[in-house]
Each structure stands twice: as C-alpha cells, then as structure tokens.
Amino acid sequence: MAAETRISGTILMKVSLDSLNKYLSKKLTIGELTETLLKTEIEVEQVMSSNNFDKKIVIGQIKNITKHPNTDKLFLVKVDIAKDSLIDIICGAPNIKVGQKVPTALINAKLPDGLVIKKAEIRGKVSNGMLCSAQELKISDDHSGILILENNLPIGKKLSEIWPKSNQLDIKTPPNRWDYLSLIGLAREISVFSVKNDNKLRMPKINGLEYSQSENIKIRDKKLCPRFLSAKFKVNNKKQSPTWLVNYLESNDLRSINPVVDITNFVMLELGQPSHAYDIRKLEGKVGVRLAKKKEKFISLEGEKINLTKNDLVVVDKTTSVSLAGVIGSQKAEVDENTEEILLEVANFDKTHIRKSALRHGIRTESSTRFERSLPLALGPIAFERTTAHLKEICDGQIIDGPYNQLYAWPWVQHIGLSIRKAEKILGITLNEKEVIKGLQKLGFEVEHFSILKEARKHLGKPYKMGASFKTDGVEAFDCSYLIDYIYSLIGVMVGHTASQQYNFGKTVRLSNLKPGDILFRDGPWVEFKREDRQGVSHNAMYIGDGKIIHAMGYARNQKGKWEELPLKEQKVVVEPVEVMSKDPMFLGAKRMVDNLDDFITITVPWWRSDVKIPEDIIEEIIKLTDYDKLPDSLPQIDATDNSKSQTLLKIVELKKILAASGLTEVLTYSLVGKELIEKIGLKEKDHLELANPLTHEQQYLRTTLMASLINVAANNQDYDKKFAFFEISKLHLRSKQKNQQPDEHWAAGIVTYGKDSLLRLKGLIDYIADFYKLEFTAKPSQIGKSLIKSHSAKINLGDKKIGYFGQVDFATLNKFNLNDELSYGEIYLEPILNQETDIKAKQLPSYQMVKRDISIEVSINISWQQISEIIRSIDKISRYQFLNDYQDEQMIKEAKKALLFRIELNLGAKPTSAQIENTLNQVTAKLKSHLGEVKFR
C-alpha cells in the first residue's frame, strides 16, 4: 500500500497547492503561500510549478558520458529514450552521471519559454536534443544543473504524463509537529498566518460513530498500542477510484492503487493518521498485536523477507504476522481488487518502537514517519470515521462487525499557565494581554485570564474523596491537596500531590498578609495512612479573601474538639471562615505558591498541538503571532566575561597571522583521511580513530598528524610555483591512553616548504616562531617517523618537552605522492607554546660600545652550532653572539670538517685595553678547544 511507500528524506514532503486550498476559506496563490509559510517553521525547499509540457519532452536515461573532443566544457551524452534507442546529446551541465533519469527535449520539442529544439552541430559534433534544467522547464529557478528525476520513472514516458497537475511544494517540517504531516494540520497553521486576513480552516464534516469497547483485537502490550480502532467491512473493491481521489493522491506524490488502499492513503494525507486494511479472507483466526518472536519471519507487501527481532511490534493472526505495525503491511493479507471483506485498523503505536523498527529494517515509510512524531490519541476516531464515510461512498463499504474502540491510555489534556510578565522578559518586548489571548485563540488554544477564585468556586459542592486524582476522578471529586494541586496545575505550577509536598513547595506568609490563592496548612487526623507515612501535614485549604477559605473536607472537629469523619453528604468542597484553619491548635501556617497570581493566563492546549508542553512553547507561539520585526535590537546587559579563557583561540589566529606575515599561505584540509593517505607516509590505519559510518573510504580516519594531508596539498599544487610554502593549524585526535575515553585533542601547526633549500627555509620558519614567542626551541636530530630522512630531521624541544619535529621528506615518499622536487615538513604542537607566559625583562644597554670580533673556526663535521653556541653562552663576558656562515671546501669534505664563522660581542667596560681584549679572546678559544676537541682557528 502506498502509505507504506518508502521515502528517503524523512522530513521532506511534497504537497500540492490545490489540495491545501481545499481546506482554506480563502485560496492562496503559490506566492501567497510561500510568503505565509515564512511566518511558520515550515520551510519551502522547492516550488515545482505544474506544467503542460510538450509531448516531445520525454524521460531519458543517461547511458554514457564522454568529454567533447574539442572543448573541455562540454560532454557527449548518450541518452536512452525508448527501449534501447540511444540518441546523442551535447550537454555542459556539471551534475550529470550515468544511470540518471533526466528530462530530454527531442528535436522539435517546444520548451515552456517557446524555444524550439533543433538538431545542432556544436564544435564538430551533432546534438539531437537537449537535457533540461528545472529553470528551462520553468518549474523553478534552479539552473545549477540538469533536473534529475526519480529513478523509478519509465524511460521514454512523456514528461507531461508524470508531471503533477497542480503546483507542488517540497516542504521541510520540524519533527515536533506531527500535524504538519497532514494537509489539515498544514492548512490550520496556514489559515492563522495567511497573508489573506480572516482565512479560515475548512474542516470536513465528520460524523461520529458508536463504538463497542470490547476487545476485538488482542493487544498484548497496551503501552505499545494504547489505542486500536477496528471494524470489519464488506466492500466492493473492483471499482475505480474516483478522479478527484486519484488526482488528490497523485498531486501529493502518492500513486492510486485500488479504492480501499486509496481511501486509507487519502485519510493519512488529509488527517495524518496512517491506517491499514487487511483482506479478511487471507487472515486466519483472531487478530492481535504483540512483539515479534526472535527470528520470526515476515514478508512485506513489497515481497521483501525480513527477520524480525523481539523489539518489533507486529499485528498477527493465528499463524503469522500480518503487518510490521505502523511500518509496512504483509503480502499475506494484502488488499487487492478481488477483496470483498476487510479488517480496518486505525491504531496508535508507540513512536519509539515504530522508529526503531523502521530504522532497523531500513524501511521508512509514509506511515512510520508519521507514527515517529507521536500521534495524539484523539486523532484515531476522527480518521476512523473519515475512512468509514469514504468506504461507504466509494466502494459501498458496510460495517459487518464493529466498530470497536479499544483505548488503554488517558487522552491527556495539557494545561499551561503563563505569566505575561515572564513572556515579556523572555522576548524583550511589551505584550498586550488581550491581543495575546486573541492570537492564541485563533490557533485553537482555549485561553483566559486566570482567576484563582473563579477556578476554585467552580468546584464548590463537589464530593470529597480521599486519594482523588485527575486520572481516576477528573474534576468530579477532590481531596484537600488534589484540589490545590489541580487549581495550580492550570497555570502550570506543579505544587506537588500531597499536602506535605505543597507545604514544602510554598513560601511562608504571615496571616496578616494573606492574599487570595495562599494555602493554609494544619496537621490533623491520620486515618488511612500508616504511622510511618505521616508527614505532619494532613490538611490544607485555599484562602479566597474576605476571611474565607475553600477546601475539600472529609473530617472536622466535633464540638468536643475531637476529629470526626463527616457524614457522606457533608464530605465536599466547601467555603468556611479562615479561622477553621488558623485558630486550630494544629495549624501549621500559611504558604504562598506563586508571587504574581494576577499576571497569569491559563491555556488549554488543543489535542492536535501535542508539541506544546511548557510556557516557553506558548511564548514561541506569541512571538510568531506578534511579528519578529517588532523585537527591538537590544544587547545583553551582562558584564564582559573573563577573557583569560579566550587566549587559546585568539593566539591561534595571531600565530596564523605571523605565519602569513612570513609569506606562508594558510590552507584547510579535511579532518578525516583514508587508509591510502595514512599508509603513504608509513603510518598504520589501526593507530587511528575510525568512523563506524564513513561517507567514503577517503574520509574514514581521524588524523594523528597533518603531514599526509599537507604533502598531498603540495602534490596538488606543484604547478603553482617552483618554490612555495604553506601551513595548516588544526586539531589532531589521538586515541586516549585510557581505553574508552574521549580522544586526546591537540592543536597542531603543520608547515610545508617545497622546492630548493626546503629544509633550511623550514628551519628558518621554526626559529621565527620561537623568536615571536620569545621561546627557545632546541632541535634534537633524530629519526622521526618513517617518511623523513634520518640525517635531515630533528625533534623540536621546549626545555625537556617535545613540542614537534621537522625534517626533509624522503624520496620514496615524494615518489608515492608524485612530487618532483624536495619537500620539508614540520609539525608543532601548540598547547605548550600558547600556554607559555612570555616574560620580558628589559636590560639597559651599556653607554659604551661592545668589542665585536668575528671568529672563524674549522671543526669536525659532527660538531653542531648548538654545541658551539652553548659554549659561547657559558662565557659571561660575551653579551651577544651571532651565527654568520658555515661552509666546506673540497679539502674539508675529504677530512669531514667544516668551517664556521660567527660573531661575538664582548662586554669589557668602557675603555678596555688591548690586553684585556686579548685575554678574553684567549679564554674563548681555550674553552672552545677544551669542549670541541680539534679546533683550527683561522
């Protein structure tokens, strides 16, 4: 049955303008409708205009796409337009793929704008038609590509035959609104917000039925199926569905199947309640609802075999399941044109079970999506009656058994009390209570100004019943605390069920300050409670002004002051002087439940608005009705928030800026990578956190380094220049050391230098970063990973902490990425750097000049500048020093030596003598010699 048509998007829905207009007293144009919808949370994704397309526009299927030999921008497309008859079409759209069904305009076809398609030669190739975009077909203004049609459409069919006869909208509705999945629900909302004033909902007339309450359907778990309406009908299903019904279904994207099925689908579209019809001849024995047995088999009416689980709810007959409840029917009991008797099911199933079943078996249907949104219990009878009327009218349907109405839950009525002041504060505007009430009433809410006295007086004289509750007694009987609880629940204030809870809920008030609505408490006789259940508060009453109280009274003191149960007639809600409470020796005091009782309106939520539960939900309705443009543009009156927490992200932007200042380009790459990329740099995918449901294999793992992504960027940009450099700052995700914890996330900067001198250019950038932060990085040459050259890579340390690494990428790796020139990569972990406080203490420059000397030495190739600089630094007369140059001539290469030139500045006071200078220099040479072994001074 089409109600069970599979749908892909769960919140997208197609509706026809004509069908919507049926339910409105003033018809809207498509423009008026989209304008109206802007005032609701219904989003229009697309407008599909109806159109009488030329017969020469047909549905084609793309069979082959090749590039046009003479231009990059066009493709040669082979399109199947009838059984295996291929035509050649030249097309430039970027979105076409083999297998797609597309609108194909054949030669001589006339497009809606009047253009006639001719055979054409484009750059030496012949085109025998045109693939059309939505804009070219004048159905929307989307011209981003060819209109891709649904894949189940028949090849060669005329577009005009499948195209909606009515203007159609694709709408997206929020999942809290079950009623938006029904045309009446949509029309009800639209009527209120309609750009045409006084637009009214035209609700179809529905005749009530007399139901039997007996258990026609055996329902095992009544929580999962709180309502089941059913009846057996005699039907004539050999008839054709009337044209209006077929049009109604088709214009709202459903197919006509047979009258019985069409009627259930019609009611579902109209009212939002899915229902199901079973062919009685095919059912064996009594029908029931239960959870499936483990591995129970089920064959859907699409013929799909499904292995049920213990959590699937099913409708069964004596032998097998006959539908996956609320999701899809079975082949076994399918209604067809020969069906003469049906069992009609209009049920209410648990939303979560339906959703889980639909997801578990990958079958999301029109029906399951509606149940998922939680249908109100009150909907069932309306849908049942509407279905019954149409069965009678269209296929001579007659009830031969039933109707039955099995109801196992209380149809809850939601009361909300709203303080207008609170609404004003939350919205930031002034409200007019009368207008608020009028607006909410238009939406179907029952609203009135709250008068606690009026509410209380309504119940005067009603019988007292110990332990009364809404569920058992509605508003027909009360005990003392239930009366208070009920009245305050009207404004959404939950004061608690027992007198004791209510005592604890309220704020103490003096008797001299009593206001109507305050509650007086006393202890008293404990009759039906065991001693341990006593909580010291046994009775309460509401003050109603003028020295009077109202309370539900079952006991009173007799003239001797003893507690006595009153005669049954006198056990009721009564008004008495306040002294009955306040002068009683067991009086406990008075409490105020709510401060601003005058400020409340009470709202009774209509049954179809099950989404409205709290005052904030009403406040949303108020602002929707008020117009958002009326909201002032104010700013929050909150002092600036401590910005010490802002430092990480601000400093990251700062670092990006200084890297850009040094000539680097910032890139951003995907945070998820594939196995192939991971392995290219010698890492193993098992060391990476993996997605359970990746979109593609290239986006399956979280990154432990930016290296692979960035080398890949270099490879994709080789034609940019001979030399370039770029960086990315992103987070890395490492598996937590403790199992099953959130991953360790680190900010990292990855830097790539490509082309000549890449490694020293990279080292320069690392030094630059260290200089910027006034930090001292030390490079510790070592083997890093599997893709950097051992002799050309080093760890970067800050003190003893490793904060990164850099090195030249080995040639094997370059090869894997098809890189033509050398590349170096460095990665710095940012948290240790960004969290470091830089502490600058300015030194006064001496008034005299330093003695500058350039020193040239020849040492073993293994001596590092770092070793030399540490020695120089340890000499306290040297105030500054500077690396100038290093080089090797052929002789030095042979001897594994290198020459180094550096400058030192000696701080020897104002006018050093040449002896002093000589002396210090000797000290330097001696120290270098003693630490470095063989040193030649030049």
Next chain:
Amino acid sequence: MNKDINGIKKRALDQINGAKDEGQLEKIRIKFLGKKSQLSKIITEIPSLDKQQKKLIGKIANQAKRQIENLIVQKNKNFINQKSYNLPTIDLTKPGAGVKYGHLHPITLVLDEIYQIFANLGFAIIDGPEIENDWYNFEALNLPVDHPARDMQDTFYLIEQQGSRPMIPRTHTSGMQVRFMEKNKPPFKIIVPGKVFRNENEDATHSWIFTQIEGLAVSENVSLADMKGTLLKIMQGLMGKNAEIRLRPSYFPYTEPSVEIDTLYKGKWLELAGAGMVHPQVLENSGVDSNKYRGFAFGLGAERIAIAKYGISDLRNLWRPKLEYLEQF
C-alpha cells in the same frame, strides 16, 4: 708672495672647477688646503713677517683659503646633488624584493573579524572538543536516542565508544553550551567556534565538514531581543552598517522559542544561523537553575558568512586547497 698666493688661488679654483667627481675634489682639497700644501706653508709663515706684510699677506692668504674652501663646498654640493640624478633607470612598477605577505584562509579571515567583534561586545571565546559523546552532542540538548529530531543532523559515529556512550565528531558546537554551563556560573556570554561534521554528501553549497560559531549568553534577564540585537551587530560589523537580518520561526529541541536567522545577500535571503532561547531543560541538564536564569544561544555558519562576504560560490574550494585560489585572500 702676493703673486704666489694669487697663482695658487687661480690654479686651485681652475682645478676645482675641472674636478670630475668627489674623489678628485678631495685630492684637490688636500693638494691646496692640506697641511703640506703651499698655502698652509705660507699661512704658517705669516707670524714671522713684518707687521705691514703680516696684515696684507694674512688678509690675502686667508681670503684665498676661504674662496678655495667655499668653491670646494659648493662643488661638493653639486656632486652630491648630481649623484641622485646619475642613478641608473629603474622600473618601479616591477615587484619589490625580499618580503612577501602570505595569505590567510577565508574562514580564518571571517573568524578573526568575528572574534574581534564579539570580544568588543564582551564575549569570551572558548574552545571545545571536536569529538563529543552522545550526552553532550545530543541527549543533554533534548535529543534523546530514537528521537526523530536526530534526523535533522546526519551523524558520523566512531567505532570506539566512551563507556557505553557513542562518540561523535560533533554535529554542532552546541554541546559546549552544556560543558561550559557545568563549569561556569552565570552570568556570562561566550562564543565557541569550531569544526563540525555531518554525514552528508557534499556539493557546492554543502560540505560534510564546516565551521560553526556557537553563541551563548546566560543571565537573569537576557531576552530574544538581546539575541536579535547581538546578531544584527555582528552582521553589521561583518557586512557593513546596512546589513539586514530577518528572523523566522524554527524548531530546535534545545531552544524554545527557536528562530532561523537570514541575512540579505545580493537581494536574496541567505540562511545564516539557527538560534533561540535556551530550553529550560537544557539549563537544568547543565546544572543551571532555569527558574532563575535564562539564556539565548545561536549557531552561526562561518562558511555562510564567507559566501556573503567574499562571494564564494563553491565551498569545496575552502577544503581542497589550491594555492592559486587562496592567494586571493
């Protein structure tokens, strides 16, 4: 002697006038005015002359010296002036040498501006985890398991779990609302920028990874109007004084009332942010007393702003770097 001096002076002035450059001029200066020059010698001899001669020769010699000096200074000035004219021709339209500024990514440019505007409004800028667990990403935000609202955000899951809780590359930055409120007492106002992930196919206007800026302000008296004013301020800061925003009703399980915010771009309304007043249940789930406090929250799309600000037409260009493309920024 008088004659000698005049002779020296004449030769000196001739030679100075004939000098070709500063070097020659310096040689001439040494020759005629140096310590060993004839004129210097004459001047040193002056004290030994008789009184009348002393006066006459002294005057003539010093005059000659001054004239020579002046001409040298004059000439030198000419040479220095001339130097600037003698420089070789240069094409000043060709690119300069040495420094070159790089390029920040457009998303960084947007974030940088946003940080500054929000910092000026007194918002703190907070970082949060990109991998969230189910509680923070969904449940604490009124999105229980099996709630159809979860369909609004197609979600990636990690294979590993945190205990029994699924771990999720966050689908939005809203989870940080809860984390921040758990640890910080109102009032406060913060933004939480960061990457978010959705299990959706990408195209020119949708990416499975994008950048969201969460906003959250909680106090005893913030209002929906404050939220509107804040977002208008932000858009004016980003797009100029004439920026316009529009509010539409919307639904998010974690805000009530909820709105969608659009901004006018090229005559069309572009979806910019989802926002609303923090749902009281979310406040409670985060340990904030919903009777006392309320908050507004929004989720702003950085890519959306980049589209409006820079006219970016294909979001894939932001995540698949081409240096040629990025050097525009």
